[in-house]
Amino acid sequence: MKNRTRQLVTTGLVTSTLSILIGGFAVWGSHQSEISMVDKRLDRVENDIRTNPLDAVSIALLSIEQNNFDFTLAFSTPNGEVTILRESSGTLLEGEDLRVRHIAIPEGDELILASSIVDINRALNRNLWKLLIFIIFANIFASIVYSLLSRSNALAQERAQRQKMQEFLGDAAHELRTPMTVVKGYAELLKGKQLDPERESAAFDRLNSELKRMDFLIGDLLMLAQLGEEGNIDFEEIDIAELMRENVLDFQEISPTHPVTSHIDESAVLVGSQKYLQRFIQNALTNIRLHTPPSSSVRVTVRAEKQIVIVIEDSGPGLPTASYGEKIRGLKRFDRSRSRDTGGTGLGMSIMNAVIERHKGVFTLRKSELGGLAIEVQLPRA
Incomplete structure (x- = not known):
């Protein structure tokens, strides 16, 4: 208001x-x-x-x-x-x-x-009054036009938001259907009490695993929903260079076999959400740790140019060729088998893209000079 x-x-x-x-x-x-x-x-x-x-x-x-x-x-x-x-x-x-x-x-x-020049001065006064009346009517007209345009824009945004929410709910229902089916199947199997102790224990383990996966999936879906909402995220000035260095050090501790080269510009500062930018960096590095061979090289670049440019790349197998340059829409998955193999939800790319879009940036996937995947991001400077 x-x-x-x-x-x-x-x-x-x-x-x-x-x-x-x-x-x-x-x-x-x-x-x-x-x-x-x-x-x-x-x-x-x-x-x-x-x-x-x-x-x-x-x-x-x-x-x-x-x-x-x-x-x-x-x-x-x-x-x-x-x-x-x-x-x-x-x-x-x-x-x-x-x-x-x-x-x-x-x-x-x-x-x-x-x-x-009495008549001339009188004419000046009359014209000034006419100008004042014109300004009043012009403001009334401009206010009416502004109100109509604002209302039209608000309705258009509401329709777009409603359509976006419908698409999100449809995608979310689709993502939850598979683990729900698995949980339901094992629940029915355990309900019959016809399994021997060993198979029953294995069924409980699988059921627990799927429930944990659903918990992670719901958490990712909630994050995507929050990123899609307007005005609910607090932005502040962030030293993205320092944030990147901290995450690279954490990555080297967790995955010491990956050789890492970093080129980080000390003057890289932007306005954004540290929580969500942290999640973006963590997702990118976690993908490298989970989906590339242990000895794969990693290169992290942060440049402060007209915009902040962030590139996180590796020498791993990369993505299917058709996926490079493809725009991420909704809950996009590039390789469903990767999430099954590693226990992830498969929504990491969608979350990274949503984080960058919320920061008015550009998110690009391309082939790295190292041979694997390069995630390149451009963000407005502070």
Whole structure:
């Protein structure tokens, strides 16, 4: 609600600013143009007077009459006496809304030319009021348009979120169906109590194994659901270089047979969720530990360029060729047998992709120069 109010106020400010700049420029430009026109007329009469200063009064009266100018003409003596020779329809010499010329003539006298700009100033005031009314209506119109667009966008987001949730629920149901079937089968088998002790113990072990797998699977599904929701993750400034070093050290302790080379830029800092970025790195390194030969080489790179670039690659068997460059959608699995062999849920890639998408990054799978899989990520810098 606060965000919507802030956006509405911003829309009003932008609309008002543009209206004032454009409308104000037009109104003031028109006003100045009319003032300039009055000045040009005064200049014309003044120039005519200067052509024959000895007969200045006659020339001035003739020029005003011939050009049909609505000017006041006055004669002023050196001692300050002023005589009105011609008076316009609305000009008073003591008025404020005047454009005036003082023209010196022989013997210390001067002619005073004056033109009223009362009507011009009134027109300016009227136009300013019109501009104010226009700004009010423009803001009302902009608010209505913004509200309609916001509502349309909100409905579109709601539909997209609902469709995404339906797809997720469908994928989740599909993922849970296999372990549920296994659990149900063994439960029925144990219920009959027709197994000898050895087979019964093996059945209980298998049942326990599937229940643990379901627990892991549900945990991964919940994480994917959380990553798919808006506004429920706290972001902070993270030293991704330090986070990567810590995880590489942990990996070397757990899997000392994997030779690891790391190139980590110390200035790599971004804004994100440490919890989920930690999970991303752990998933990538765990995949290497579980799905590559013990002696496979590992290379970890973190570069601080225009964006933060992270590459985690290995010399293992990699993925099927068709999988490189393929976009991960939903609960994507590249090799179902790998999760069965290692006891995983098979959702590691989907979680990694979801983490990076939530951080407005780009997640790419490609063939590594080492021969195996390279996971490359681009994330915005802090």
